[in-house]
Amino acid sequence: MIKTTMILSKENKKTVEIDVAPNGKPLKYQDLNDKIHEIIQNGYERLILNNVCGQRFIAASLQGDFEIIINGIPGNDLGVFMDGPKIIVNGNCEDQMGNTMNDGFIIVDGDGGDVIGLSARGGKIYVKKDVGYRVGIHIKEYEHQYPIIIIGGTAGDFLGEYMAGGLIITLGLKFLPDGTIIENSHSICGGELGTGIHRGKIILRTEENLESKLGVGAKLFKLMEETKKEIEPYIKEFCEIFNIPFDLIGKKPLQVVKPISKRPFGGNYCGQYI
Numbered sequence: 001m002i003k004t005t006m007i008l009s010k011e012n013k014k015t016v017e018i019d020v021a022p023n024g025k026p027l028k029y030q031d032l033n034d035k036i037h038e039i040i041q042n043g044y045e046r047l048i049l050n051n052v053c054g055q056r057f058i059a060a061s062l063q064g065d066f067e068i069i070i071n072g073i074p075g076n077d078l079g080v081f082m083d084g085p086k087i088i089v090n091g092n093c094e095d096q097m098g099n100t101m102n103d104g105f106i107i108v109d110g111d112g113g114d115v116i117g118l119s120a121r122g123g124k125i126y127v128k129k130d131v132g133y134r135v136g137i138h139i140k141e142y143e144h145q146y147p148i149i150i151i152g153g154t155a156g157d158f159l160g161e162y163m164a165g166g167l168i169i170t171l172g173l174k175f176l177p178d179g180t181i182i183e184n185s186h187s188i189c190g191g192e193l194g195t196g197i198h199r200g201k202i203i204l205r206t207e208e209n210l211e212s213k214l215g216v217g218a219k220l221f222k223l224m225e226e227t228k229k230e231i232e233p234y235i236k237e238f239c240e241i242f243n244i245p246f247d248l249i250g251k252k253p254l255q256v257v258k259p260i261s262k263r264p265f266g267g268n269y270c271g272q273y274i
């Protein structure tokens with residue numbers, strides 16, 4: 001039996017609060033996820049999860065206008081197949097957050113793990129601090145669906161690997177415990193940047209020479225006014241959420257990585273026939 005507490009939020013949203021580790025014993029992720037789906041079916045609009053400690057697949061396949069606030073560290077595949085809800089993580093997050101997400105909004109007030117946004121088809125993922133490897137791998141866009149990933153700190157190798165659409169922005173900031181925001185001393189990303197990219201773009205706020213970091217199929221471009229206007233609302237929103245002075249962003253240039261072609265590996269697969 002999972003104990004729940006019903007409360008009324010400041011926004012008058014019907015809210016449920018759950019201690020995910022009662023008496024120090026973490027709930028099984030299957031039981032927790034079953035309870036989450038039951039709560040939504042009962043018409044509640046917000047769920048607060050306290051003491052989260054690695055439970056996987058939280059918010060899997062959830063649809064509609066629903067908010068989950070996570071206090072703790074969720075496990076792999078947070079928001080997998082999600083289509084609409086909003087998740088706020090007050091802490092760090094493990095790997096594959098937003099896996100194949102169709103729509104929705106995930107906000108992480110900390111660090112993110114590897115393979116964030118794997119094959120996401122829409123929605124937004126904002127990570128305040130640093131992320132790991134292969135973030136944004138195979139994100140894709142179609143018609144009105146346009147996935148967006150913004151990273152406040154730095155990223156590891158293979159950022160935007162096999163990217164098939166959407167937008168990734170990396171800002172290269174560092175957040176100190178006292179709330180001070182400074183420039184990150186680490187490189188803004190690892191190697192093999194944009195490997196296999198064939199649609200979409202990666203924006204990196206840095207003065208580094210990124211040529212040596214580019215992967216196969218990726219190329220550096222100048223920031224055009226059209227792109228600047230497109231990305232500015234997302235950056236402003238990110239800054240508002242995490243209390244970052246927007247004027248700080250302009251203190252370093254924005255570099256753009258896009259595909260050389262729509263078929264960077266066309267010559268490797270049946271090239272004599274296609």
